[in-house]
Amino acid sequence: MDKAKKGWGAWLLIGIAVTYMGFLIVAPISALIVGAFEEGLLPVIKSLTTTAFRQALSLSIRIALLVVIIQTVLGTMVAWVIVRHNFLGKSLLNGIIDVPFAVSPVVVGYMLLLLFGRNGFLFPLIEKTGVQVAFAVPGMFLATLFVSLPFMIREMIPVIQNLDRQQELAASTLGANGWVIFWRVIFPQLRSGLIYGMTLTLARALGEFGAVLVIGGGVQGRTETTTLYIFRSLEERRLIEAYSASILLGSFSVIIVYLADALKRHQMTRNALGVIEDSFTAKLKIE
Amino acid sequence: MESALPLHERSVGWRKWVLRFPSILYLGLMILVPLIVIIQDGLSEGIAELVYQVSLPIAKHAIQLTLWTSALMTLINAVMGLITAYVLVRFEFPGKRLLNAIIDLPLAIPTLVTGVMLVMLYGPQEALGQFLSTKMGIEVIFAPPGIVLALLFISFPFVVRNIQPVLQDLDLTQERAAETLGANSWQTFWRIVFPALVLPVINGSLLSFSRAIGEFGAVVVVAGNIPLRTQTAAVYTLGAVESQNRLGASAVSILLISIAFLVLLMTNLIQKKWGAH
Numbered sequence: 001m002d003k004a005k006k007g008w009g010a011w012l013l014i015g016i017a018v019t020y021m022g023f024l025i026v027a028p029i030s031a032l033i034v035g036a037f038e039e040g041l042l043p044v045i046k047s048l049t050t051t052a053f054r055q056a057l058s059l060s061i062r063i064a065l066l067v068v069i070i071q072t073v074l075g076t077m078v079a080w081v082i083v084r085h086n087f088l089g090k091s092l093l094n095g096i097i098d099v100p101f102a103v104s105p106v107v108v109g110y111m112l113l114l115l116f117g118r119n120g121f122l123f124p125l126i127e128k129t130g131v132q133v134a135f136a137v138p139g140m141f142l143a144t145l146f147v148s149l150p151f152m153i154r155e156m157i158p159v160i161q162n163l164d165r166q167q168e169l170a171a172s173t174l175g176a177n178g179w180v181i182f183w184r185v186i187f188p189q190l191r192s193g194l195i196y197g198m199t200l201t202l203a204r205a206l207g208e209f210g211a212v213l214v215i216g217g218g219v220q221g222r223t224e225t226t227t228l229y230i231f232r233s234l235e236e237r238r239l240i241e242a243y244s245a246s247i248l249l250g251s252f253s254v255i256i257v258y259l260a261d262a263l264k265r266h267q268m269t270r271n272a273l274g275v276i277e278d279s280f281t282a283k284l285k286i287e
Numbered sequence: 288m289e290s291a292l293p294l295h296e297r298s299v300g301w302r303k304w305v306l307r308f309p310s311i312l313y314l315g316l317m318i319l320v321p322l323i324v325i326i327q328d329g330l331s332e333g334i335a336e337l338v339y340q341v342s343l344p345i346a347k348h349a350i351q352l353t354l355w356t357s358a359l360m361t362l363i364n365a366v367m368g369l370i371t372a373y374v375l376v377r378f379e380f381p382g383k384r385l386l387n388a389i390i391d392l393p394l395a396i397p398t399l400v401t402g403v404m405l406v407m408l409y410g411p412q413e414a415l416g417q418f419l420s421t422k423m424g425i426e427v428i429f430a431p432p433g434i435v436l437a438l439l440f441i442s443f444p445f446v447v448r449n450i451q452p453v454l455q456d457l458d459l460t461q462e463r464a465a466e467t468l469g470a471n472s473w474q475t476f477w478r479i480v481f482p483a484l485v486l487p488v489i490n491g492s493l494l495s496f497s498r499a500i501g502e503f504g505a506v507v508v509v510a511g512n513i514p515l516r517t518q519t520a521a522v523y524t525l526g527a528v529e530s531q532n533r534l535g536a537s538a539v540s541i542l543l544i545s546i547a548f549l550v551l552l553m554t555n556l557i558q559k560k561w562g563a564h
Binding site for chain 2: 009010013014016017018020021024025026027028029031032035074077078080081082085087089093096097098099100101102103104105106107108109110111112113114115119121145146149203206207208209210213214227230231234242243246249250253254257258261
């Protein structure tokens with residue numbers, strides 16, 4: 001804070017923090033970038049155009065997009081119910097939302113195997129309907145849905161709490177019905193939170209590894225997502241392919257999260273400015 | 288009373304359940320059912336069998352390795368997270384904005400990619416890895432230091448991001464008063480600043496611990512899968528599932544879930560007891 005008073009102690013602490021983060025976070029990221037491009041750009045591009053990688057990437061994207069859509073609709077609904085409704089068992093509902101954060105991804109995959117596997121509790125149901133869940137895409141979808149469940153809800157709860165109820169009341173007084181109020185009054189206030197929650201969910205879904213490995217089995221061309229492709233490439237010592245896919249997946253996730261973060265900040269400053277402006281004009285009117 | 292609410296919220300009876308029922312169903316089916324099934328499966332042969340399964344040498348070693356590497360990570364993370372947050376809030380220096388932006392990187396990077404990055408930096412064929420192993424005798428990859436590094440990477444934001452807002456809101460007048468009364472900067476930190484930060488530090492640390500014991504992607508690449516040496520509990524569970532060792536997989540899974548829940552419960556209790564004032 002005080003620039004004049006910053007003695008050697010302050011510089012020592014700054015040095016420690018910078019060194020620590022450099023060695024812990026920046027060094028490994030640089031190692032990945034340097035290592036992947038060691039032989040130039042061409043091998044990287046070549047390894048990203050193979051059929052195996054394209055299939056894996058397309059499966060990842062399909063699963064992640066479906067998960068984002070469902071999480072957006074149901075997550076917003078759950079957040080709404082938790083903020084606006086009061087009922088018995090609500091605190092239990094609120095308490096279990098964070099469970100996916102605490103369960104190991106491997107255990108998530110295993111739980112789904114116990115449900116849908118050959119000796120699973122729901123196996124009779126599967127035999128009847130003929131829908132394969134274990135070692136198939138539907139199981140991987142469920143696993144991804146489980147691990148990414150808290151993001152949207154946790155993002156939307158404070159957003160819904162901060163909604164301006166005066167506006168809803170006003171719209172209602174002016175005769176707007178529930179749908180009109182939702183789309184014209186509530187939804188615009190939810191938008192930036194929704195985008196941020198969707199982005200976090202997307203990044204988490206694309207990066208999921210342990211759970212989809214256990215429930216999907218990682219069969220090339222069938223149940224192999226991008227992370228499983230990276231893992232198989234590592235094990236088969238096709239390093240350049242593993243590194244290239246890692247760079248692509250890592251940089252994509254980082255870019256979308258930072259873009260969404262910037263958007264959210266932008267929205268927040270605009271809202272804050274709007275509030276100041278409102279109070280300013282209100283004050284002018286009073287005077 | 289009801290008429291004070293906007294028209295669309297004055298709904299009665301079944302209309303409330305249009306949103307409420309699917310929400311309860313969604314969370315119940317997605318979260319509670321799998322949890323109940325795994326607990327039922329693990330306890331189906333009795334508690335004694337569960338205890339026996341987790342005390343088998345390979346399982347026991349995997350659990351112990353997971354616990355001590357996670358605990359060591361938590362300790363380092365608490366200290367370094369505190370320093371980093373303090374530096375970022377209280378000091379101005381070139382590159383501060385960049386540093387602040389880097390903190391969240393571990394949250395965005397998939398954990399498997401984290402593992403790949405660490406192997407590329409410390410791997411036995413890489414320059415740094417070779418230097419450390421031949422000149423200093425330190426093995427990082429396929430050894431416990433690699434596990435701790437991977438866990439430190441993935442959980443770094445938890446402590447920092449817990450402390451930062453508290454430190455920002457801290458009343459500077461108290462510190463000024465202490466300084467005026469002749470306290471040096473160490474005394475001011477320990478007597479005024481630190482007590483306010485204890486809670487967020489504990490919170491962030493417990494969070495990172497519960498996150499670490501279940502970590503798989505980063506650890507499996509860095510540690511490999513060597514039973515009795517570098518196999519962690521999550522990796523052991525994967526092996527048990529693949530070799531059809533259902534009892535072993537269920538037992539270790541339940542233990543992992545129980546520890547994580549206990550830690551989260553502790554966080555909540557601490558928050559309730561001391562967080563109010």
